Amino acid sequence: MSDASVPKDRRFPIGLTIATLIALAILCGLGVWQIKRLAWKEDLLARIEVLKTAPAQPLAAVLARADKGEDVAWTRASVDCAPAGAETLPLVYGVRDGDIVWRATAPCRTAAAGYGVILLDLGVVKALTGQPTPAPVTLAAPARAVGVLMAPKSLGGDRQATVQRFAAERPAPYILMVETATPVPPGVTPAPLPAEISNRHLEYALTWFGLAVTLLIIYAAMLWRKMRS
Structure with a gap:
């Protein structure tokens, strides 16, 4: 069956798929970046802890x-x-x-x-x-x-x-x-060290990965409805 014979509302949504893949790549990239930031922050906090007693x-x-x-x-x-x-x-x-x-x-x-x-x-x-x-x-x-x-x-x-x-x-x-x-x-x-150093990068990473999963679920639901209708 050619694409011309398939109703428009049942054709595979190429544009939507490309947009979803781009958004998914961005969300996963942000999540990976936050994981890297988490490793950097944990190393920083470990250095500060050692610094407290280092001569x-x-x-x-x-x-x-x-x-x-x-x-x-x-x-x-x-x-x-x-x-x-x-x-x-x-x-x-x-x-x-x-x-x-x-x-x-x-x-x-x-x-x-x-x-x-x-x-x-x-x-x-x-x-x-x-x-x-x-x-x-x-x-x-x-x-x-x-x-x-x-x-x-x-x-x-x-x-x-x-x-x-x-x-x-x-x-x-x-x-x-x-x-x-x-x-x-x-x-x-004298105030050599920051007053407070937060470490919420794991929370941020889980948020980005969670949004990526949510995006996939929404895309799958829309695709299922489109192909089923």
Whole structure:
């Protein structure tokens, strides 16, 4: 029997099938992506748990491992900074405990594994909490800092642009989120770790896969009705 002799309402719905397959591929792709995010988040949470009791390592040794290809993000490190004058760098916008906060940064000059400077995230400027357009803050790097190394791309704000200000000094590829500083920067509260890290990726993955199954059921029901009518 040719297609021309088959009533239109009983022909195989090619357009609907293609649209369903495309939507199904998107939903399954989102589900797989969330599974990958789940593995990444579990590794991150495990690193943070180890970090709670890990001693600080010299920055030079840690960056030397990074140069060999090791991922040293979320490693506690210590660094001694050469004396330098105060500098005005862009504040970094953030949200903490529901409030707008502004984080201060300062360059730490140090000869660590061949790098000339590493950017320090000193913490939250308390006086600027809640302000939408704060005035610039000028701060000097402390003589010594202990903190957690983070990759600029994993942090909020355009930190990479700030790092590039010191391109001539070969800046380190990580930012040190300061936990303790000597001397303590005036008016700044260290806040190296996120206030809360949620892990709902399994829930999101099940949602996407559930939508994919629902789509298949709806498609099968529509196809059954169409071919049966």
